[in-house]
Amino acid sequence: MSPTAQAAGNAATLDGATKQRTKYRVRDLNFYYGKHHALKSIDIDVYEHEITALIGPSGCGKSSFLRTLNRMNEVLADTRCTGSLLLDDEEIYDRRVDVVELRKRVGMVFQKPNPFPKSIYENIAYGPRIHGVRRRTELDEIVERSLRGAALWEEVKDVLKKSAFDLSGGQQQRLCIARALAVEPEVVLMDEPCSALDPISTFRIEELMEELKQRYTIVLVTHNMYQASRVSQRTGFFLMGELVEVGATEDLFERPKDKRTDDYIRGRFG
Amino acid sequence: MRMMRRLYQLETEVATQPSLVAGAPKVASLRHTFEQQLAALQDDILRMGSYVSQMLVVAMQAVSKQDPRMSFHVIEMDDTADFMDLQIEHTCLRLLALQQPMSRDLRVIGTAFKVITDLERIGDYAVDIAKTARRLASEPYLIPLTDLDRMATATEWMVRECIHAYVEHDLDLVTQVVARDDEVDDCYDRLFTDLLDRMERDRSLIRQGTWILGIARFLERIADHAVNVAERVHYVETGELKQLHQDRPNNDHRP
Numbered sequence: 001m002s003p004t005a006q007a008a009g010n011a012a013t014l015d016g017a018t019k020q021r022t023k024y025r026v027r028d029l030n031f032y033y034g035k036h037h038a039l040k041s042i043d044i045d046v047y048e049h050e051i052t053a054l055i056g057p058s059g060c061g062k063s064s065f066l067r068t069l070n071r072m073n074e075v076l077a078d079t080r081c082t083g084s085l086l087l088d089d090e091e092i093y094d095r096r097v098d099v100v101e102l103r104k105r106v107g108m109v110f111q112k113p114n115p116f117p118k119s120i121y122e123n124i125a126y127g128p129r130i131h132g133v134r135r136r137t138e139l140d141e142i143v144e145r146s147l148r149g150a151a152l153w154e155e156v157k158d159v160l161k162k163s164a165f166d167l168s169g170g171q172q173q174r175l176c177i178a179r180a181l182a183v184e185p186e187v188v189l190m191d192e193p194c195s196a197l198d199p200i201s202t203f204r205i206e207e208l209m210e211e212l213k214q215r216y217t218i219v220l221v222t223h224n225m226y227q228a229s230r231v232s233q234r235t236g237f238f239l240m241g242e243l244v245e246v247g248a249t250e251d252l253f254e255r256p257k258d259k260r261t262d263d264y265i266r267g268r269f270g
Numbered sequence: 271m272r273m274m275r276r277l278y279q280l281e282t283e284v285a286t287q288p289s290l291v292a293g294a295p296k297v298a299s300l301r302h303t304f305e306q307q308l309a310a311l312q313d314d315i316l317r318m319g320s321y322v323s324q325m326l327v328v329a330m331q332a333v334s335k336q337d338p339r340m341s342f343h344v345i346e347m348d349d350t351a352d353f354m355d356l357q358i359e360h361t362c363l364r365l366l367a368l369q370q371p372m373s374r375d376l377r378v379i380g381t382a383f384k385v386i387t388d389l390e391r392i393g394d395y396a397v398d399i400a401k402t403a404r405r406l407a408s409e410p411y412l413i414p415l416t417d418l419d420r421m422a423t424a425t426e427w428m429v430r431e432c433i434h435a436y437v438e439h440d441l442d443l444v445t446q447v448v449a450r451d452d453e454v455d456d457c458y459d460r461l462f463t464d465l466l467d468r469m470e471r472d473r474s475l476i477r478q479g480t481w482i483l484g485i486a487r488f489l490e491r492i493a494d495h496a497v498n499v500a501e502r503v504h505y506v507e508t509g510e511l512k513q514l515h516q517d518r519p520n521n522d523h524r525p
Contacts, residue, residue, distance in 0.1 A: 225372070226370055229372075253372050253373065253376070254372075254373065254376060254377065254509065255373065255377075255509025255510075256373055261373075262373050262374065265372040265373050266301070266371070266372050266373050266374065266375050267301045267304075268301065
């Protein structure tokens, strides 16, 4: 990260009356797909109960970065990660870390809604069940709480036995969010959660994010910088594997420090 | 009407030159049309700025030459200034809604939005001065206009140069405009005390003195609006919103 980006990050931690606790502290993170150096010395802090948005053109590394946050990149062959990535002051790339436990703490929602080919109820109950919840009443409770948390309960409470595929795209995405919430994560990673949705469903998910941030920490990757400006408190701009600039969202969109950020958000790339 | 024509021209220019939209050269911006519209917005601000600046100059000539025709001319000009204000506001709203500007573009448009209000007010004060000038036209001046002339020169300069600073992105000029407001304020304080003295000594001066005091007050307000414009230029160029001119504590006695 450039010195200006560093300064922007620091300024954001200092100003504002509600100083947030740091959830992730990332320092000098490098990531490689084979020989390809996909993330170059990333430094960023993610604060608790905030939405941190990551923007940048396709292939800039924002999704790769998101996947390092719950070690999702490891499922790909021939990848390598160096540097420090602390979650609550714990190194998540430490050998002693249980990846299943990590991914329970750090849930993920993807671009295209990907419900399991099961009933609505089973989609939610699946996670808690493999984590050892067996009692029916307890599962019922979790299903209701998760669906309420994802603002879907009122729409599906009478059809829980129906297949998840009967839901609309927007409802399926909220179901996937509910599924992520069912195991009571601390962080929710969202990779372009609205890019396959119509504007109404998009606004509903954005509203939902606003509510979710009271209880969780959210990291959002989005192509849509207007979405970033609408929902996030902090925004980071990625370009060619580099985190060019990170800071308070309003500062980044009103007075970016780096010329490359300025060119990108003003649509001035030639 | 000129404004309408300008807008219309712009739209036809864009429509009839597809190369501007589709086949723009590789190195140029992806938002060529938008950039042109922003440039046109700056042109419009410049046009409105020089227009109200002209209103002020003519209004002060109406005062010094005691010529009611000039007063009438300024009052007539006000309709056009108001129309420009509305047109530019409309352009700003359209650009905000359709282009969702960011960064400097956002600051340019947000600033245009604010600046036209200041310019429109300057035009209104010029009209107030012109109306006062009509009342002053009937008898010869019994009070020397030296301080008022000095105030007018400084204020006219501030109005002209704050617009220049906006168009030329000139931060040095911003500093100079802000600094010159002190001169206007000093002049006003001096003129105020002096006129009060004269009117106390000679009651027959009260009528004329009060009108002149009114004009001085209008000039002082105009200068403050020029400072507002200068502050906006500072914001466009630096991204920092702040009051550049500090009110001095010794101004308390003023009306």
